Amino acid sequence: MNNASQHLLSGAVSGFASSISLQPLDLLKTRLQQGDGSSRGARHAGSILSIARDIVREKGVFGLWRGTSATLLRNVPGVALYFTSLNHVRTVLATTPYFAVVPLEQTRASSGSVLPKLSKWGNLLAGATARVAVGTLLNPFAVLKARYESNLHEYKSLASAIHSLVQAGPSELFRGVLAASLRDAPYAGLFVVSYEHFKGELEHFVAPTSSTSSTLVYGFAAASAGVVASLATHPFDVVKTKMQVRTEDRYQGLLKTISTIYQQRGWIGFYDGAVLRILRKPPNSAIAWATYESVLMLMRRSQQS
Numbered sequence: 001m002n003n004a005s006q007h008l009l010s011g012a013v014s015g016f017a018s019s020i021s022l023q024p025l026d027l028l029k030t031r032l033q034q035g036d037g038s039s040r041g042a043r044h045a046g047s048i049l050s051i052a053r054d055i056v057r058e059k060g061v062f063g064l065w066r067g068t069s070a071t072l073l074r075n076v077p078g079v080a081l082y083f084t085s086l087n088h089v090r091t092v093l094a095t096t097p098y099f100a101v102v103p104l105e106q107t108r109a110s111s112g113s114v115l116p117k118l119s120k121w122g123n124l125l126a127g128a129t130a131r132v133a134v135g136t137l138l139n140p141f142a143v144l145k146a147r148y149e150s151n152l153h154e155y156k157s158l159a160s161a162i163h164s165l166v167q168a169g170p171s172e173l174f175r176g177v178l179a180a181s182l183r184d185a186p187y188a189g190l191f192v193v194s195y196e197h198f199k200g201e202l203e204h205f206v207a208p209t210s211s212t213s214s215t216l217v218y219g220f221a222a223a224s225a226g227v228v229a230s231l232a233t234h235p236f237d238v239v240k241t242k243m244q245v246r247t248e249d250r251y252q253g254l255l256k257t258i259s260t261i262y263q264q265r266g267w268i269g270f271y272d273g274a275v276l277r278i279l280r281k282p283p284n285s286a287i288a289w290a291t292y293e294s295v296l297m298l299m300r301r302s303q304q305s
Contacts, residue, residue: 074145
């Protein structure tokens with residue numbers, strides 16, 4: 001199996017694992033963010049627990065996994081492409097003296113990681129470039145995912161949802177893509193920088209020489225990086241969700257949506273669902289990155305043996 005195939009497979013397994021395990025948190029976050037503050041009755045008022053209770057009462061426990069199929073359509077290829085493109089960009093940047101810190105061969109010899117080490121600016125550029133490129137490409141599936149999780153759009157099946165979205169044309173397929181890019185570019189950049197920093201610090205205390213220790217190091221580093229990046233970029237996550245699930249004119253366009261949220265809810269409106277995103281991102285990042293690097297290491301070791 002060639003290098004690109006290894007990254008694609010590792011990323012796909014990673015995306016599948018994180019999507020299945022954390023879908024309820026994604027669903028609840030979308031429900032909290034979908035509200036319209038123009039009238040009290042129009043907003044989905046209530047706490048996280050009350051929203052979860054309503055879903056379970058109406059749809060059963062498995063109702064919390066509504067939209068899982070749409071999430072898998074977005075995240076399995078999305079995570080696979082993200083990790084593959086991220087590795088490619090990092091490998092290219094590692095060949096330049098300005099961005100490279102340690103040659104890849106030396107990185108593999110000194111730690112369990114199979115990824116090239118870059119400077120902070122290199123990690124920032126690589127993360128932002130890969131995330132925005134993949135996010136833009138798969139934005140139609142992101143819209144589908146958000147609408148499937150929302151109770152503002154009732155679809156009979158995944159096929160009918162895809163059909164209605166395709167019929168609506170490019171303007172609907174790429175709704176919220178700018179807001180998503182403004183969220184994803186700094187998120188991915190900050191995440192990769194923080195991840196590499198935390199991983200480097202942890203490797204001084206726990207040498208990732210075995211599968212168990214590697215998983216612990218990569219998982220904890222990714223969870224910590226997820227918190228940092230999520231807090232910094234959450235406002236654009238709210239804007240993106242509003243644009244993708246609301247059909248009113250006041251949510252048509254980035255600036256108009258930002259203005260609407262501020263007028264209705266003030267600055268606090270840009271942090272709707274922040275608790276759920278913070279609860280979701282660390283374990284999501286931990287599962288995704290630990291699975292990705294562990295599967296990648298396993299395949300590399302199998303090839304060498």
